[in-house]
Amino acid sequence: MPTGVAIRDPRQQLFEAAERVLLREGPSALSSRAVTTEADCAKGVLHRHFPDFDAFLAELVLDRIARIDARAATLQAAAGRGAVVDNLADALTDMLGPVAVAVVGLVISRDALRARLREARPRGVPLLGDAAAVLAAYLATERDLDRLSPDTDVDALAPTLIGAAHLLLADRTGAPPDPGALRRVITGVTGAWLR
Structure with missing residues (x-):
């Protein structure tokens, strides 16, 4: 996702991405990179909303x-x-x-x-x-x-x-x-x- 593009409800988008990764690949595949890649957003988006x-x-x-x-x-x-x-x-x-x-x-x-x-x-x-x-x-x-x-x-x-x-x-x-x-x-x- 290009920098500066607003994301609708980023928390929910990240949760949904994590759920897709979990369903497809299981808990061991879940990482911040996997979630943000699945959500099609920069890794910083996750860290902007969660410590x-x-x-x-x-x-x-x-x-x-x-x-x-x-x-x-x-x-x-x-x-x-x-x-x-x-x-x-x-x-x-x-x-x-x-x-x-x-x-x-x-x-x-x-x-x-x-x-x-x-x-x-x-x-x-x-x-x-x-x-x-x-x-x-x-x-x-x-x-x-x-x-x-x-x-x-x-x-x-x-x-x-x-x-x-x-x-x-x-x-x-x-x-x-x-x-x-x-x-x-x-x-x-x-x-x-x-x-």
Whole structure:
């Protein structure tokens, strides 16, 4: 990109470029040069908006977490309507889409990034822990609506669902699982508590 040309929303443009690199080449290929090349902008643009590359990566993860937090309202609105398994499958498919799974790989592979994120999220894997909290809140609502048994431990069930879904969806290079696989896993995990 020529010098002096204004960039529309440079932060978002850089995030989108990083996501494309992550999806195409994985976490090990992510560098400031790879991001700015993908975004078709000068390397200085990234450093004008972020103190360093780890700060950029932390903001990328937090942006993804904000999307999960936004999904919480949609999931809560579904409580009491439709099948619980279908609501969970839709939410998990959305929250653990290809970009989110790639971002989890990034968080796991970079110690400095994890350390920076620990300042705000001291436990668990950022993004996965946030998704589990969204599911736990939804499951608690469904329990309160008597669609799950009263003894359902939503704080144990939510991360179990996240882990199982992540195992199904985490292969960045392989074929996605068949559409019914996630619903079968959810049914297996939640079956004892569904009413």
